[in-house]
Amino acid sequence: MPSPRALVLLLVLCGVLGCPEPDPEPSDDDDDATDDDDIAPDDDDIAPDDDDDAAPTCADDVYEDNDNGAEPTTLATSSSTTTGLTACPGDDDYFEVFLEFGDTITADILFANADGNLDLGLLDEAGNFVASGTSTTDNESTGAVTVTAAGNY
Numbered sequence: 001m002p003s004p005r006a007l008v009l010l011l012v013l014c015g016v017l018g019c020p021e022p023d024p025e026p027s028d029d030d031d032d033a034t035d036d037d038d039i040a041p042d043d044d045d046i047a048p049d050d051d052d053d054a055a056p057t058c059a060d061d062v063y064e065d066n067d068n069g070a071e072p073t074t075l076a077t078s079s080s081t082t083t084g085l086t087a088c089p090g091d092d093d094y095f096e097v098f099l100e101f102g103d104t105i106t107a108d109i110l111f112a113n114a115d116g117n118l119d120l121g122l123l124d125e126a127g128n129f130v131a132s133g134t135s136t137t138d139n140e141s142t143g144a145v146t147v148t149a150a151g152n153y
Helices: none
Strands: 005-009 082-087 108-110 120-123 129-133
Touching: none
Parallel strands: none
Antiparallel strands: 005 082, 005 108, 120 129
């Protein structure tokens, strides 16, 4: 499972584009009576658990539960930067900010792609994509977007 990643995020983290799914857990690769690998959780029939590592966990950040567009975390202003976020596999995160007609916004997420690929989407109030960042490299950006209607994005 990929490790949790610290991010700088402005709006929609993963959105309906989805986050990466965790890699399947490898299985015990030997027939020895004792498990001699570092796979966790215990992957053999020997009791008690004789693996060396605890299963990796991904702790929610302080903005949970913002896992869908119906319950986004509201950001105070469009010029805010939010840091210290965690992206857990399979856990999309939504943020919103109110914009006036003609406002310009750039949404960015900063991360290392080596830790797992993330995608970014900017949606209007109806849930339509206005802009997105979906590369397979470090970081994503919507670029500068001038909105054509007031509302929550």
